[in-house]
Amino acid sequence: MSTVAEGLSAEALACRRAERTLFRDVSFMLRSGEVLQIEGPNGCGKTTLLRTLCGLTRPAAGCVRWAGEDIRDNYAAYATELVYVGHHAGIKEELTPLENLVFAAALGGTNGRVTPEQALQRIGLPFECEDIPCRKLSAGQRRRVALARLLLSSSRLWILDEPFTALDVSGRGLVESLLREHAARGGMAVVTSHHAVDLAGSTVQQLYLG
């Protein structure tokens, strides 16, 4: 029972957009150390499902529970356990990667293990990129800046929308290893991806939408 109460669960979630039902009866239970991979064709509602899990979009039916509680009942507690990296990750074009990360840490909290500089290094952003505005970086480098937030955060639940987009092979390998480490520490992750994700050693659940 304790493991059940620890994790994230969805109960009969349904979502409608513009009079069209995107998905219904989506249920799952994610426990500590597990990764949920969501697959499905374009436009089937993957991003909407992730936003619903974050509490940004209100489901048409069903509910999302964290530790057995509806996330709307105690949203602040849920928000401290959550990192969401969407298509647009809130990276400010005019700020440098370092400034972006320092700000993300100020708003989202840190785990005290990793400094923003170390996070950028680990994520594979060349040292000289730290001081140039993000608008001058490539799409893949910007994605790396967004994902560097994962290293700073102490949240147990990662919700990642297409984290592999625009990343090269080494970047994809890096994200996979981040996910494996996170799961090994007892974290949870919900990931959408069109690619096969190599998470050998972690428990991966798959959910097919559409």
Place this chain on the structure above:
Amino acid sequence: MNTPSLAHAWFALLRRDVMLALRQRGQLANPLLFFVLVVALFPLGMNPDPALLRNIAPGVIWVGALLAAMLALESMFRSDFDDGALEQMLLTPYPLPLLVLAKVAAHWLVTGLPLLLVAPLLALLLNLEGEAMVILLASLALGTPLLSLIGAIGVALTVGLRRGGVLLSLLVLPLYVPVLIFAAGAVGNAQAGMAVTGQLAFLGALLALAVALAPLATAAALRISLD
């Protein structure tokens, strides 16, 4: 677990917004230039009789400030909406109305405060002097934050729309009218040597009300826009 305090997050947000504005100075200068030009064109476009200018000065300066404030509104949440920073703001454990207040405060610092700083110059241009100028500054100091707070509600409601500009003006302008009436009225009274405490007290009361309530409405509107 190491969640920073609310005050730390609040000032981080304020600092970031001011820093972003200072890096895009062109956007910053736009409303200010508009304000200066509108007011400076009046003496050219009509009879430059000092007595006449003095009479129309309160209205002209306040209408200019109001339109300049409206011109600057759109930028309050637009870029945050486009790059996902607004979503991230909603996903923090802090009360959203307080974060909204930080954003409005930053917006006022970079768009409202400059209006206040150039106003004495424009007042001299229109032959507004002495006590009337002091009252003009007092009314702007109370009024421009009010414009930012009220405007934030409108921006939050329309930020999800692709072309919300016209709608924003229609939504916000009626709410700006009381501010204009009381503020310009106060300056006019000061010129005529009459009491101004009534109007200024009204502006102060409206400001207190807006500080308390506008962030709540803005936060609710943002949640709707992002749903």
